[in-house]
Amino acid sequence: MTMRLGTLLKKELLEYWRTYRAVVLGVVFVVFGILSPAAARYMPDILATLDTQGMVIQLPPPTVADANAQFVKNMSQIGAIVLILIAMGAVSRERDKGTVAFTLSKPVPRGAFLLSKALALLIVTWAALALAAIVHAYYTWLLLGPLPLGRCAVMAALVGVYLTALLAITFLGSTLTKSLAVSAAVGFGGYLLISLLGAIPRLAPYLPGDLLGRALAAGNGAPQMAWGGFISALVIAVVCWVAAWLAFRRVEL
Template structure:
């Protein structure tokens, strides 16, 4: 346990020293501010463009913005933040392979499964901190300008999208163990998400896929019931566990 904590501290301090923690805090903070800002500016932007749109035969009617508008923007922007997260952390194992530091760590007695858990925990923590920061900033501005009670099902929607991000982290860990290249991790993670997304188009399959959780924003306008996503949540948690189990199994048998 001491070796795991020591390695975990090393990973955390590395995130702090490299500026990754600061970068993500700033990134998610910006997105948190952008959500209500875009909502507030929408009427002004449409009014500014009204003459140009009228010339093209499009009439601009009065637009009413509220907390729901801002939360809709939140679920449009958070995928961008997640993509940035994936691009940055897809090399969390590959840089260890390139510098041979992983071999050095393992020769000192650290078990391979502890390396997998530590890497997963660091990414899990970074994603959670950033996501909650973005959510808290958006929530605070919305409470100041409007009324958050209009956003029905906001808490489940927030948790579902966070869990989708955790599944992505599981995929990053899995493909980081399976392949040694940064590009391979990106392709494996992106390909898996795309494949699962395509599967969700099959009849009734949307209830059983992690990509269903991306649709959690629809809870805000009450188009889906909360129970509809229960099976997808359980399957997503199971897939995260499977990713970790497979990663540990492959890591234990892998020649470094």
């Protein structure tokens, strides 16, 4: 199974490259890595040029913390949406085309098939996130001041755990149905539910969204130790991966 898994994983990664999904995700994430410090640096200048009808808008000088806030916000909002759109077809696209049955007839174990897709999705996502973090640290240093790469790495890793939970939810939806629209609905539904529940003060510290505040604090050099959001994100991810496997074992191809 290990040999088959390795072959399938290479095939999946190559498919992400050939269909430009890996390229699109990487470009989007890297653009956010550049735009986050750029927006923090130049937004006060842009606002100063606007016609405010005599009102004086005084903004504090932009800082590294402002760039980090932009990065976390962009990655957890627009970045999450792009990620869901890419992940929604992880399994459902092949089921809809009928290629799953052909692949499994070789024979290929269902477990290896599903695991290769999950691993490929995780590798592409985390590689794009790592690249975005490096670019963000460089442009932040260039425009605003030094941002230690270690702090930036921790910040990006916590955002990555949050995105992994959303990824797992979308992957489950993609496994349960042949419809890309339904898969996307499951992913966006999970994203919306996590966001809405995170707005409840008593629940917020125990939900994945709490990781975003921790990520920003870590990026700003003031890490806050709290495990509620981290554990809940991992639990959601594991439950969704297991549920996807249990469902795929019984699905009719």
